[in-house]
Amino acid sequence: MATYKKRGYKPKKEKVTQEVEETFDETQSTTAEVFNTLDETANKSEQWIEKNSKPLFYGLITVAALILLYLGYNKFIAEPTQKEASNELAHPRVLFDEAMNSAGAKADSLFNLALIGGVNGKYGFTDIADKFSGTKAGNLANYYAGVSYLKMKKYEEAIEYLGSFSSDDAILGPTALGAIGDAFADINQPEDALEYYEKAANKKDNQFTTPLFLFKAAQIAMDLKKYSKAESLYTTIKEKYADSDQGRDIEKYINSAKYAQ
Template sequence: MATYKKRGYKPKKEKVVEEAIEETFDESQSDVAKAFDGLDEAANKSEQWIEKNSRPLFYGLVAIAGLILAYLLYTKFIAEPTEIEASNELAYPRTFFDQAETAAGVKADSLYTLGLEGGDGKYGFLDIASTFSGTKAGNIANYYAGISYLKMKNYKEAIEYLSKFSSDDELLGPTALGAIGDAFADINQPKDALDYYEKAANKQANDFTTPLFLFKAGQTAMQLNEFSKAESLFTQIKDNYATTQIGRNIDKYINSAKYAQ
């Protein structure tokens, strides 16, 4: 007997698979629709929030723009001119400071005093540090004032002004800290001196200030009978700065600290 397949007939298994695919597709479409509905809802809420808060947002943007503009105007018309003025004022007392560095005795003290206090209507370091506080020139005026007082043996004032000075300069930063250490050493406060000598040595590593203040720290530690610490400080010089002037003779100090323990 002849057999034939009915037109359009599908096996039961294929029909089940097709129905499953159609069902999955319908679910996917539903999920996509829900996602778009969620996005629409979020967008509507965002629009409503913006409409509700449009005035505060506007005022906020205006305030931010105003702050930026004020900062730019302050920098251009106040900060920069003030910085230039302070820098120009600094030239006068520095002349006396430089002269004092090559003088001695009463003459040197008189020149340091002129540098500190100014004259002939010109500012000295003290005036510049106070009047132009916050400027680079005001900051450096603290340094010069502190060093001037240190040279005049006014140690309290030296510590005060040098403590106000801050710098990441390779030489000035460590030198200022070391000068505070010198001031404490001269008023017989060796523990404070040791602290500042170590700060100075660790401020900016270089072949000049670092071995110098490590050496001063070591000597101060010896004075405090902290012989192990002194040996460690002297050894740092030997390990890292052996070719410097201080480093060439450091062995005898290491041995002194070692045998004192």
């Protein structure tokens, strides 16, 4: 007997359509909720801004004023002061350079003039360091003052001014620390001298100051009978700075430290 399908009987399609409609309705509902949340957040933000409009306005004015003050300070105070300090520093530096090329009483006299100034109303290093502290020239005046006092064998003053100097320059930074080490060595404070020589050696790695202060540190370590430390410092010169002045005959120093132990 033949079989047939009744027309119009599609229960599965109706079920799928119902599921799609339900899914669509859920999606619509979720989207609506998201937009409602966004609207609420926006409204709250607007209300907060309206409520705090005056503090926000005054805050912006304050920030703008601070920026203008900073720019004005640099333009009309910091830059002119720095220029004035640099100009003042030129005179004692001439005396300093002349003193470095002199000896004895003449050198001391020139260093003293460079320190205290007074010639034709010019400032000396100590005046510049004090009056223009915070400027590059004022900072540099501390270095020159410290070295001047060191050359005059006024070690406490040298340590004070050199300690007030700071620099990341590859030569000046280590040299200032090494000069403090020299001052401590000259007043028979070898532990302090060793500390500053090592600081100087580690400040900026280069082929000039690093081996120089490693060598000075090693010599102080030998005086302190810290032979193992001295050997290590000498060996570092051999391994890393063999072409430096200190590296040329370093083997004999290594052996002296080794056999002293």
